[in-house]
Each structure stands twice: as structure tokens, then as C-alpha cells.
Amino acid sequence: MLRRAIIPVEKINGPILLITGDDDQMWPSSTFGDMISTRLSALDFNYNFQHLRYNNAGHVIMDSFLPTTVFSYGPYIMGGSAQGNAIASRDSWPKVINFLRHALQN
Numbered sequence: 001m002l003r004r005a006i007i008p009v010e011k012i013n014g015p016i017l018l019i020t021g022d023d024d025q026m027w028p029s030s031t032f033g034d035m036i037s038t039r040l041s042a043l044d045f046n047y048n049f050q051h052l053r054y055n056n057a058g059h060v061i062m063d064s065f066l067p068t069t070v071f072s073y074g075p076y077i078m079g080g081s082a083q084g085n086a087i088a089s090r091d092s093w094p095k096v097i098n099f100l101r102h103a104l105q106n
Contacts, residue, residue: 021057056084
């Protein structure tokens with residue numbers, strides 16, 4: 001069953017940035033991110049890829065200037081703590097900008 005759900009990320013023609021929270025309540029994004037990273041490494045992916053993984057962060061890691069106290073949207077539980085989500089958002093935002101700048105230069 002899992003094999004049918006795998007996205008062929010090795011066919012992507014460009015850099016890949018994954019940002020995941022270990023307390024994601026929507027799906028196991030950190031585990032999936034690790035699987036993607038392992039797969040790209042094993043296949044000698046031609047582009048830069050990076051996986052930013054955050055403890056105590058949930059599904060919603062956003063821009064560093066947005067509130068991090070929202071733990072659900074409608075019936076969906078997102079996970080993470082306010083502090084964990086804030087740390088992930090604050091830490092990841094400049095890394096996203098840097099990743100994109102580097103990607104545009106290559």
C-alpha cells in the first residue's frame with residue numbers, strides 16, 4: 001500500500017526543501033521527510049535538498065510573523081506547541097529565503 005502512495009521525488013528537476021514538525025498530527029511528516037531524504041541520497045539526486053525537522057512543532061510551520069497559537073483548523077488537529085511552532089517558524093523562515101536565493105543562483 002505504501003508503495004502506491006510514494007511520490008517520485010527523484011524526478012523533480014530542481015532543489016527540494018522539506019520543513020517538518022515532529023508533532024505533526026495530520027500525518028507523519030518528519031518520517032516522510034526522512035524517507036524522502038534517504039531516497040534522494042541513495043539515488044544521487046542531482047540537486048540540492050534539505051530537510052529541516054523541528055521538535056515540538058506541528059503541521060503548521062509558517063512565516064515567522066504569524067501567530068503560532070493555532071493548534072487546529074476546523075476539525076483538523078495540527079499539533080505542536082505554541083513555543084515549538086514559534087521556534088520552527090522563526091528558525092525556518094531565513095533558511096527558506098537562503099535556500100531560494102541559492103536555488104536561483106544555480
